[in-house]
Amino acid sequence: DTEVTQTPKHLVMGMTNKKSLKCEQHMGHRAMYWYKQKAKKPPELMFVYSYEKLSINESVPSRFSPECPNSSLLNLHLHALQPEDSALYLCASSHSGDGTTEAFFGQGTRLTVV
Amino acid sequence: ILNVEQSPQSLHVQEGDSTNFTCSFPSSNFYALHWYRWETAKSPEALFVMTLNGDEKKKGRISATLNTKEGYSYLYIKGSQPEDSATYLCAPRRGSARQLTFGSGTQLTVLP
Numbered sequence: 001d002t003e004v005t006q007t008p009k010h011l012v013m014g015m016t017n018k019k020s021l022k023c024e025q026h027m028g029h030r031a032m033y034w035y036k037q038k039a040k041k042p043p044e045l046m047f048v049y050s051y052e053k054l055s056i057n058e059s060v061p062s063r064f065s066p067e068c069p070n071s072s073l074l075n076l077h078l079h080a081l082q083p084e085d086s087a088l089y090l091c092a093s094s095h096s097g098d099g100t101t102e103a104f105f106g107q108g109t110r111l112t113v114v
Numbered sequence: 115i116l117n118v119e120q121s122p123q124s125l126h127v128q129e130g131d132s133t134n135f136t137c138s139f140p141s142s143n144f145y146a147l148h149w150y151r152w153e154t155a156k157s158p159e160a161l162f163v164m165t166l167n168g169d170e171k172k173k174g175r176i177s178a179t180l181n182t183k184e185g186y187s188y189l190y191i192k193g194s195q196p197e198d199s200a201t202y203l204c205a206p207r208r209g210s211a212r213q214l215t216f217g218s219g220t221q222l223t224v225l226p
Contacts, residue, residue, distance in 0.1 A: 004157070032215075041204065042118075042216035043158075056213060090158070098205040099146045099214055102160030 006091050006106035023091030030077040031097030035090040049055045050097040069100040081113045120217035128225050129193050134190045135220040137204030141185030148205040149178055149189055194224040
């Protein structure tokens with residue numbers, strides 16, 4: 001199984017809502033990532049978990065809260081988002097977090113904040 | 115912030131043509147370079163991870179070369195097919211940086 005599964009595929013939420021994005025992989029990868037991608041821009045790294053511990057937070061606002069319940073799961077909790085947070089949110093995993101192994105990506109969650 | 119440039123931004127070629135794109139990055143403190151293919155409505159898919167100067171990697175009709183001293187990588191596609199239509203992203207990593215920085219990509223369209 002070389003898949004990274006993200007749910008939901010699409011999400012529309014209001015600025016006062018709380019929602020969560022989920023990501024799952026069963027490849028035994030120990031590094032997991034959240035990226036944000038706006039239209040016609042490259043993916044931008046948000047968070048990295050390595051061995052279930054948050055190792056990188058790229059100065060992401062606190063309205064985004066990551067969680068890694070176990071080595072196969074990664075969540076992104078959303079609260080009080082702004083319309084400019086509308087984007088494609090990609091989850092990825094890799095065997096190691098040092099950049100020398102390929103990353104496997106999910107299809108993403110298309111988020112619209114209204 | 116790592117300055118990563120990919121050229122051209124977009125490219126249309128005829129089926130059967132061979133083509134190549136460029137990824138340029140700062141050469142200092144190089145650590146690794148990734149290439150990904152991203153088809154519309156699908157997940158980005160890893161093509162290559164390259165770490166050594168002079169590396170050449172091949173996967174079917176697609177190959178890549180790496181020059182870490184001058185800070186560039188080329189991706190070649192031989193005999194392009196319509197299914198090669200996608201955005202091709204490169205992502206270098208410096209030793210001092212913590213993770214990959216993606217370029218803006220080259221959008222390839224192969225016309226039948």
